[in-house]
Amino acid sequence: MTSRGQRTPAQARAGEIVPFWYRLREISLYPTHSAALTTVVTLALCHLVEFLPLGIVGWLFQLLIWVALYKYAFECLRATANGRLEPPEVAVSVEDSLGWSQIWLQVAFFVLNLLGFILLGPIGGTFVAIFLALALPGAIMTLAMDGSLGHALNPATWIAIMARLQWPYVAVAALYFVFNLSQRYAQALVLPILPPVVSTIAFYFITNYAVVATFHLMGYLIYQYHDEIGYEPAVTTMPALARARDPDQEMLDEAAVHIREGRPESAADLLAGQLRARGGSEAVHVQYRKVLGVLGRRDELLRHGREWIAVLLAQDKDRRAVDVVRDCQEIDPAFEPADPDDVARIARTAVDAGQSQVALRLVSNWYRSHPKHRDVPANCLLAARLLAERMGKEDTARALLDRVLQGFPQHALAGEIGAYRRFLDTLGAPPARA
Known part of the structure; x- marks a missing residue:
């Protein structure tokens, strides 16, 4: 007993x-x-x-x-x-x-x-x-x-x-x-x-x-x-192996004890302190986000997302950064990374990963906030291609490209944007008579 x-x-x-x-x-x-x-x-x-x-x-x-x-x-x-x-x-x-x-x-x-x-x-x-x-x-x-x-x-x-x-x-x-x-x-x-x-x-x-x-x-x-x-798992040594691989496992175990005993706030404080002081492995970031989600701390989730995205990009973990962006967009559809210069890189990676909606939402929010940014032509051309080719919204794509050509008439991509704009016109043109 x-x-x-x-x-x-x-x-x-x-x-x-x-x-x-x-x-x-x-x-x-x-x-x-x-x-x-x-x-x-x-x-x-x-x-x-x-x-x-x-x-x-x-x-x-x-x-x-x-x-x-x-x-x-x-x-x-x-x-x-x-x-x-x-x-x-x-x-x-x-x-x-x-x-x-x-x-x-x-x-x-x-x-x-x-x-x-x-x-x-x-x-x-x-x-x-x-x-x-x-x-x-x-x-x-x-x-x-x-x-x-x-x-x-x-x-x-x-x-x-x-x-x-x-x-x-x-x-x-x-x-x-x-x-x-x-x-x-x-x-x-x-x-x-x-x-x-x-x-x-x-x-x-x-x-x-x-x-x-x-x-x-x-x-x-x-x-x-x-x-x-009364069940004995066949892989009873798995947690010990995980500890050997993860340098922060001891701290993760301590956080798990807090969670298990019904004190997720203490677990969140412990994990946040680790990340602020020395950073942490991916497992620490993941566990911290899970605890914040349980506690309903949306603003902290978004702030951590911005910080972690920057870390992931610095480590060339672009696909993982896209996943974090998607998670943050589920919390706030208007989410933007901390550095507007990162949007082009994340959006291209999202498209390559088959996550067109993530890329499109990201670029749309960013464009509203940074209409004069140097990456507007490239990002909006990417968005126009997604709108036209994957979502069937040629009219929206044309309007977007028109705004870009008006705002950046001398940009190096102006020729390519104009050519794609004319291509979209041919899609909506009636067939020529014999």
Whole structure:
């Protein structure tokens, strides 16, 4: 027994792991990693078999696709529970039976839901449905950890997991529900406007994406609270290896303890002091931004973003600087870097990285603030190309180029800008008569 203010060894070790509520963005983007995305897309394409006149064979093939999806999802869950936060390439450690067990688990929960309404009526059935929705993540995690369908269907197991994890489990169950609700909303939004073949691919892509993301979330909950639920991760030495690689790991661990004990303000002060005094590794900057986000300190996030962007550019980490700009734009669409001279470099990198909206928003805000800057012709030409070629806004591009030519008639790029302006005119010109 420990007193209320005393931390157990398990809690101390858990402090080394970033809590899942600080990694929700990374968790939601987990299926976009190449390994997971390949599986998600491939299995979505496989469902096109439903357009073939195969009868019962086609139905069985569809079932096998679902089994393959759940097998890969369990591979992701187990890999995450073992401390590996990158998606596995293929499902090699998970047995085929686990995919079938997930199918039977869902069937069992559906039957229990149905029986609740039949035997207890609408009110009693609603309470049963809520309890089962809360219990489903616990049942899936149990199935992943020990592979026993019987154990996963035991209500005592669900209640034991809920009692050990308490509010973090409830939060994950709520997120599981939100992921699935978002999946259905996205499908309802896009499917009616797509042709049948495309809508089928889109439907199963969204479904597969949601399954992989939610299983990764459940795996991370196991990883974060492995001591509490009696699970031993296979990669128990990963935090020690991370400490050896990161020169600021000791300070990061101290900040994690503050966060774990419900004192994010202290963690923010600790991290800010480190950055002001000596700078810090990327992990320090990332953790500081996460804590500021939890505390809702938008102005500090923007100020830190400007400072970190300058550091990243000095280190030639231009792609990472673009990511920070995008994050800051989500907080304030009018965000600008501290040095207006950096905008051209960041905007070009953003375009190369396929982030046209980031580049366009950045240049637009900058142009309003610095209409006489020497980089206006180059930046506005870049913006005009994005408007015309990637967004179909030729009229807006023409108007922008007209303003630039009027303001910088003698600039070295005036000829190129004029040529592109004339090219845009040809796009809107009527075809010549024979």
